[in-house]
Amino acid sequence: MNQYLFVLLSFVHVLADPDFAKLDGAPPSKIAVVGAGIGGTATAHFLRQHFGPEVRIDVFERGSVGGRLATVTVNHQDYESGGSIIHSLNLHMQDFVQQLGLKYRKSVAGKTAVFNGDEFILEETDWYLLDLFRLWWRYGISFIRLQMWVEEIMEKFMRIYKYQAHGYAFSSVEELLHSLGGSGFINMTRRSLSESLLELGVSQRFIDEVIAPIMRVNYGQNISIPAFVGAVSLAGAQANLWAVEGGNKLVCSGLLKLAKANLIRSPVATITLRSTGDYQQYELTYDSQNEKSSELYDIVVVATPLQQNINSGISFQGFEPQLSEIAGSYHQTVASIIHGYLNCSYFGFPDPKLFPFSSILTTDTPGLFFNSAASVCPVNITSGFRRKQPQEAGVYKVFSPKPLEKSELKTLFKSYYSVQVTDWLAYPHYGSSQGLPPVVLHENLYFLNGMEWAGSAMEMSSVAAKNIALLAYHRWNRQLEMIDQKELMHKVKTEL
Numbered sequence: 001m002n003q004y005l006f007v008l009l010s011f012v013h014v015l016a017d018p019d020f021a022k023l024d025g026a027p028p029s030k031i032a033v034v035g036a037g038i039g040g041t042a043t044a045h046f047l048r049q050h051f052g053p054e055v056r057i058d059v060f061e062r063g064s065v066g067g068r069l070a071t072v073t074v075n076h077q078d079y080e081s082g083g084s085i086i087h088s089l090n091l092h093m094q095d096f097v098q099q100l101g102l103k104y105r106k107s108v109a110g111k112t113a114v115f116n117g118d119e120f121i122l123e124e125t126d127w128y129l130l131d132l133f134r135l136w137w138r139y140g141i142s143f144i145r146l147q148m149w150v151e152e153i154m155e156k157f158m159r160i161y162k163y164q165a166h167g168y169a170f171s172s173v174e175e176l177l178h179s180l181g182g183s184g185f186i187n188m189t190r191r192s193l194s195e196s197l198l199e200l201g202v203s204q205r206f207i208d209e210v211i212a213p214i215m216r217v218n219y220g221q222n223i224s225i226p227a228f229v230g231a232v233s234l235a236g237a238q239a240n241l242w243a244v245e246g247g248n249k250l251v252c253s254g255l256l257k258l259a260k261a262n263l264i265r266s267p268v269a270t271i272t273l274r275s276t277g278d279y280q281q282y283e284l285t286y287d288s289q290n291e292k293s294s295e296l297y298d299i300v301v302v303a304t305p306l307q308q309n310i311n312s313g314i315s316f317q318g319f320e321p322q323l324s325e326i327a328g329s330y331h332q333t334v335a336s337i338i339h340g341y342l343n344c345s346y347f348g349f350p351d352p353k354l355f356p357f358s359s360i361l362t363t364d365t366p367g368l369f370f371n372s373a374a375s376v377c378p379v380n381i382t383s384g385f386r387r388k389q390p391q392e393a394g395v396y397k398v399f400s401p402k403p404l405e406k407s408e409l410k411t412l413f414k415s416y417y418s419v420q421v422t423d424w425l426a427y428p429h430y431g432s433s434q435g436l437p438p439v440v441l442h443e444n445l446y447f448l449n450g451m452e453w454a455g456s457a458m459e460m461s462s463v464a465a466k467n468i469a470l471l472a473y474h475r476w477n478r479q480l481e482m483i484d485q486k487e488l489m490h491k492v493k494t495e496l
């Protein structure tokens with residue numbers, strides 16, 4: 001009788017969702033992940049956890065493992081040129097580092113100041129209480145209001161770890177955000193940061209002098225970006241930041257090994273839908289050693305942006321209706337790693353010995369050619385490490401919207417030995433109008449990087465990776481009760 005009931009129930013599911021590929025309940029035999037950044041490698045890891053040891057997992061990478069986590073070498077030492085900072089509450093990243101036996105690299109203390117093109121308008125001191133007092137004096141209640149706002153958002157966002165630990169998945173970024181923070185979170189992806197903060201009672205002056213510089217260093221963009229993105233990066237502007245000893249990209253190569261995934265160092269050119277009867281698979285074509293190869297997969301996760309200006313080179317074929325192009329573009333930020341002498345005169349300090357800052361943020365001033373400039377530490381820090389003093393040659397990272405011209409380099413630096421430029425399409429170019437991209441492109445074809453449009457950070461890609469692994473697993477096994485559930489706060493409280 002139980003068996004009949006089972007057949008009946010699965011029949012009902014099939015009726016309710018006739019498009020699902022496999023009807024026999026067999027596990028998938030091959031899964032492909034396109035992209036070996038933190039998103040793709042974390043997906044491979046979570047897929048392995050959920051689907052078990054038998055399934056073959058192939059990860060395709062056209063460039064370097066790590067993607068937007070990358071390092072450049074200066075004077076025999078490596079420096080982060082892409083994603084560099086991790087927050088202490090980024091629990092997936094923390095978990096990866098622990099499972100992989102990697103080490104934490106704490107940020108080396110240093111002072112920050114905000115430059116407006118003429119002078120410093122905000123300077124950090126040695127003394128925490130004095131800084132608080134100054135902020136209070138200058139901006140009044142703004143500072144406290146902002147802190148409470150960010151904390152409340154973080155607290156709600158942290159619910160995702162509980163939901164994911166209980167196995168719940170979401171079929172869209174909107175569903176995920178809604179389950180964490182209701183319509184308030186959805187609205188925050190559509191309204192501008194400045195509008196939200198003004199409404200909260202934060203002063204325009206605080207927004208211009210503190211918030212705008214943080215958005216410029218984190219996203220190279222202004223305070224018109226969506227409030228949700230803004231809140232994510234303000235959380236990152238608080239204390240307790242870290243990075244991975246040896247380079248953040250070590251997490252990606254580590255996860256690939258942990259997942260026992262096959263790394264295929266080739267660009268994927270096409271993803272084609274192939275059907276035999278009721279059974280659908282995806283055929284990936286790619287170049288390997290100048291030969292065209294192709295392979296069929298049961299499940300495919302695309303873990304790279306698909307917006308036009310990224311030029312992923314992937315074309316989708318055989319889908320009816322055609323998979324529509326994903327709107328929006330990625331924002332250019334140039335990271336220049338410069339070994340040289342900072343021109344402290346430019347910042348109003350003729351004597352470099354008196355220059356107290358290691359990080360310089362900037363206000364949104366027309367004509368200012370850089371977003372930030374900071375003395376940076378190598379990815380391996382020995383016990384005796386100290387920051388270079390401004391009168392010594394040091395290694396600096398400058399973010400700018402365009403490659404720096406020689407005259408600009410000569411303005412910022414008295415002289416330099418080397419300049420290494422990484423021209424990133426770094427994160428979404430946020431406008432407040434476009435919606436969030438889809439997660440499910442087809443029955444068993446998923447897209448990871450839509451999550452970046454809610455907020456771009458290593459942890460956001462990791463959260464998206466866990467969600468897609470769960471979603472793929474539940475959809476494959478038709479456990480629809482684990483997808484897009486409402487009232488999850490209540491459910492996880494009453495579940496054992």
Ligand SMILES: Cc1cc2nc3c(=O)[nH]c(=O)nc-3n(C[C@H](O)[C@H](O)[C@H](O)COP(=O)(O)OP(=O)(O)OC[C@H]3O[C@@H](n4cnc5c(N)ncnc54)[C@H](O)[C@@H]3O)c2cc1C
Nearest residue numbers: 035037038039062067068083084085267268304426457458
């Ligand atoms: C300058 C900069 C600073 C940043 N700072 C921070 C920070 O401090 N903290 C933080 O948390 N985040 C930061 N970020 C954001 C963070 O780096 C990204 O959100 C994250 O690394 C994205 O990872 P991903 O795996 O989703 O995408 P990606 O890293 O872009 O990975 C996609 C991969 O897919 C590959 N690929 C593309 N097309 C194909 C194809 N056709 N076939 C095969 N492979 C393909 C690409 O080569 C790439 O390796 C920063 C980013 C930049 C650029």
Ligand SMILES: *[C@@H]1O[C@H](CO)[C@@H](O)[C@H](O)[C@H]1NC(C)=O
Nearest residue numbers: 181182183184185186187188
């Ligand atoms: C979000 O916006 C919608 C529509 O504008 C509104 O009905 C809803 O109350 C808003 N939610 C919150 C929490 O502000």
Ligand SMILES: *[C@@H]1O[C@H](CO)[C@@H](O)[C@H](O)[C@H]1NC(C)=O
Nearest residue numbers: 194221222223224225364430
């Ligand atoms: C922010 O930048 C966008 C272009 O990226 C521009 O359209 C907008 O006017 C700017 N907003 C402010 C407040 O400067």
Ligand SMILES: *[C@@H]1O[C@H](CO)[C@@H](O)[C@H](O)[C@H]1NC(C)=O
Nearest residue numbers: 102103245246247250379380
């Ligand atoms: C840097 O750190 C990583 C991780 O701890 C280690 O594997 C590597 O050997 C170190 N490199 C150097 C040059 O010390």
Ligand SMILES: *[C@@H]1O[C@H](CO)[C@@H](O)[C@H](O)[C@H]1NC(C)=O
Nearest residue numbers: 343345346410411413414415
């Ligand atoms: C340094 O800054 C000063 C003041 O802005 C400027 O006059 C000088 O040209 C800059 N460059 C060098 C190499 O000193």
